[in-house]
Amino acid sequence: MARWEPGARERLVLAAVDLFTEQGYDTTTVTQIAERAGVTKSTFFRHFADKRDLLVAGQETLSRLLTEGIAEAPAGAGPLDAVGAGLVRASSAMGPLNRELGPRIKAAVAVSEELQQRDALKSVGLAAAMTAALITRGVPDPVAALAAEIGVLAFKRGFAQWSEGDRDDDHELAPYTLAALAELRAAGAALSQV
Amino acid sequence: MARWEPGARERLVLAAVDLFTEQGYDTTTVTQIAERAGVTKSTFFRHFADKRDLLVAGQETLSRLLTEGIAEAPAGAGPLDAVGAGLVRASSAMGPLNRELGPRIKAAVAVSEELQQRDALKSVGLAAAMTAALITRGVPDPVAALAAEIGVLAFKRGFAQWSEGDRDDDHELAPYTLAALAELRAAGAALSQV
Structure with a gap:
């Protein structure tokens, strides 16, 4: 298989992440x-409005x-199965660039409080969006928040x-995100028994 | 009962939170x-190193x-009971000032991306600290992360x-944090059954 060759947009993201790691985001x-x-x-x-846009x-x-994956899960699906449908939808959009960038972004975040804050806000934002999508499906509030x-x-x-x-x-x-979901589902069952 | 009267440190926090709401943190x-x-x-x-210190x-x-509450829970306590001990310890430090500030901080955070990022990083930091404390107790990794x-x-x-x-x-x-914990424990049991 030929090695994957990034285009201009991808090269910009790779260059930015490396520079953030070397000398900081600011x-x-x-x-x-x-x-x-x-x-x-x-x-x-042509690709990004500014440096910040590159990350968001x-x-x-x-x-x-x-x-979208949560919203379009079958009507009878339980909350965690709907979450699984969301994970499959989001995972399918992640290709070689995302995989290659993973460890580099992690290294850049480790040395920048600005990027740590952005990363944390991203997690909180994803949880809020998933909670709202589950509540729209009729999942009651505390269950929706936990499933998210x-x-x-x-x-x-x-x-x-x-x-x-x-x-x-x-x-x-x-397969990786679904395996992690199965592991956490088992962890939830273990927690509710003790 | 006499109304609670704040001292200089408390007045500074109250003033800061109100100003952040009115005109932004920056x-x-x-x-x-x-x-x-x-x-x-x-x-x-005398009370704070800078504006940022006031929040952290x-x-x-x-x-x-x-x-500390998690670490000092009885050896036989399950992960969520240890978390409950942590909640009791942390809750006991929260007095009238914290209660009064709650809605004001929420209003200040709602209008400031800077404060939203700080707030998000705080949540992520608390989860990481609790996960580490649970792992030290011998709770296996995915269970510890979920309990945190x-x-x-x-x-x-x-x-x-x-x-x-x-x-x-x-x-x-x-009693409020323990009731919320009980509610989430029940939500976890519901999630693991479907």
Whole structure:
């Protein structure tokens, strides 16, 4: 299989994440990102409104896919099965770039309080969106909130295992997030018994 | 019962939260906070290192109390009972000021992305600290992570009900956070059955 070759948008994201890791989010400029990616500044602005947009663009898509999957799950599906449908929908949008970026974003976040805050707000936003989608399905409030937190944990844990594992295989993300969901479902059963 | 009278430290926190709500976190200065609280700037700096410190001081205490409560729960306590011990320890430190501030902080956070990020990072930090405290007790990883998320949800939900309810009673916080924990435990049992 030929190695995956990133286009301009992908190169910009990779360059930005590497620069954030090396010198921090705050001190990295759009000019530096474009230079590192080997494109012009005007190419940057064809793809992104600003440096911040580069990080939030993916987040909005993720939130939309998770909630769409939950909304479109069969009417009889239980809350965690609906969450599973959301995970499958969101996972299917994650390709080689996301997998390759995973450990690099983790490294960039580790050294930047600004990025830690963004990352935390992203988790909270995903949980809120999933809670709302479950409540729309008629799931009562505390159950919906808990199922949504389980969904966020499952996505994070599955994504981490997928992106930190052997990236030369061509495994998709969905089996990883579904395995994490099954593990958390079992953990929930264990917790309710003690 | 006499109305509770705040001291300088408490007046500074109240003034800051009101100013954050009125004009945003970024544009509020230490000078304005001190003026509104009716104290000098040097009094401000006797209590807090800077504007940011005013928000994070309480968070560190909360995290410490939650994890101490978990660590000191009886050896035979299950994960959620240990979380309950953490909630009791942390709740006991919350008095009239915290109760009065609850809705005001919520209003300030609602209008400030900066404060939303801080608030989100606080939740993530509390969950990580509780997960670590549970793992130290020998709780296996996915169960610990889930129990910690349940603990954070229970604290947030219990605190919201306590601070948004009738604040003229002298109820303590602990029964609210423990009731929220019981509700989430039942939600977990419901989720694992479907």
